[in-house]
Amino acid sequence: MKVNTMAEFMAKGEQPEVLFWVGCAGSFDQRAQKITKAFATILDKAGVNYAILGKEEACTGDPARRAGNEFMFQMMAYQNIQVLNGYNIKKIVTTCPHCFNTLKNEYPVLGGNYEVIHHTQFLQELIEQGKIKFTDSNEWKGKSITYHDSCYLGRANEIYEAPRKVLESLDMELREMKRCKSKGLCCGAGGAQMFKEEEKGDKRINTERADEALATKSDFVASACPFCNTMMTDGIKNRTEEVHTEVLDIAEIIAKAIQ
């Protein structure tokens, strides 16, 4: 698919309405790439004038900072803010709650001030504005789904409604897990845990959460974070031998229903 970079926009002397911050998982992880492509497809179909940074994008520094490596975080932040400010970026949308949190909350004090929104918020906006229209016979109608709250979207930034509103707009039956919204249980990936083995315990965190998701007996599990997606998929695989309940990002669900 053709996705324009900021450099290309600049060469034409144009400015896109929004920058799509893809994030490392969305760029490199095979599973997360599908989410990225789904979201880019939606942006195209909704007629959003957007750009990516392409090769100029770099890790926001979130996992380094949470692991304790403030130097590495500051290096990445400095570099990214130089690039973003150089392109005079005003608005950013991202499919990763970790990038979202860092760009929105941690860059301003370092000189990076942007309007930052998460893709679930953006999708909700596009649906409300009528820019996303669903096919009459979309495959999700009447299907049950449980939404797993990402910690960095939920508790960290108090975004609980946008992802749910998007799912409800598809006439899906939303089933809540025992622990949801502000009480939602972590998937186990945050705080740089994604990049190391879990500490010694009697259960894996993603197994615990997968059990809760499976207990809702939903047809699908929805996620809004590429790391949650990986953790939930693995957790569910460990629990069910044959039929796996599919874990889908909200962008993937919308992309399949869009006209």
Added chain:
Amino acid sequence: MALIAEILFSILTGTALFLFSKNLLTIRRNILIGKEAFINDRPAERWKQVILLAFGQKKMFRNPLVAILHLFVYVGFIIINIELLEIIVDGITGSHRAFAPLLGTSYDLLINSFEILAALVLIACVVFYSRRNIIRLKRFISKDLNGWPRSDANAILITEIVLMGLFLIMNAADPASNFLISSYLKPLFNSFNESQLSVIEHTAWWIHIIGIYAFMNYLPYSKHLHIILAFPNAYYAPLEPKGKMHNMQSIQNEVLYAMQPEMAPTEAAAPEKFGAKDVMDLSWKNLMDAYSCTECGRCSAACPANLTGKLLSPRKIMMSTRDRLEAVGKNIDANKAFVDDGKSLLHDYITVEELRACTTCNACVEECPVSISPMDIILELRRSLVMEESNAPAEWNGMFSNIENNFAPWKFSPDDRDAWTSQS
């Protein structure tokens, strides 16, 4: 005789207040061992937090039944302390129910409402005691509370039950009284004559007031200090989104000077410690958090690491911080200034394994009814581990070097960052 009682009472009150203020000042000094944190912006929003979180106990209502029982104890505690004023006036002047003539019929109304509250407090404390010792809720039987903390919690509940009992007995034994709850206790005292009743009433009165003074002076040594510190702790709680980590200006500057040497000051600043190794490296808010902790364990019950059997318990992080702070405080008392005792919060009180298990999910912060952030302490200790000791698991070191060399936590070529655009 009466005069001796009055003098004795005055001395008792003076001593109790003196010791209590002395202990509070020590706690204040200990909290101020922490680093300066400038938290005084947006006062209107901060007062709102005090009203909602401290006075309104908003977080407690995540579990409505327990919240209502706790509310009885809390309202009871505040209102019944108005009665304490009368007790003190009676004690010092030798009067009996000094407020009765002043308030007329509304006095009975007042005491009746105190009695109802006293009964509710008593019931709530009995329920709380059984939750801890008979129903044995998971967060109360946790090993976090082994030893003194468990006795502390039970001692407080038993004291409350006894104090409320004494208040009711005192009223019941007063022959002239006829109040809502204590009148039901009057049959117990039928067999006593008037002078015996007077002795019972006065004994209950004395034990009640001595009990209150003892409780007040027990507070500084107990988890129960939250009844005072919950208020300032709500005021100073962060107003920003929970996901925002505290910025390290010194490192921000280092990076800036490395990138733009012309910005660097000509005189090099003294090297600073990175992160927190000990309590003096934490902020005073972190330390006030430690003193505010009620050890209720809502944080640990919600912690994904703790509930899957990892060593980490956010409650224990707070308890360890307070233990270390009190040890440092005693060290200062003994030596006038802190003398290195070869120990530190990191390693000696909180282990690396505990710190490594945190997913920074903010569940502990969300649950805390008194606005504590165990996560903030965990992250400051992690900073010290990584930046002062280069102590990180091999996988994290790999992640760091990937970010440094490939600008992503995995070893992919930065040139492939947009490769997804050309895949089908």
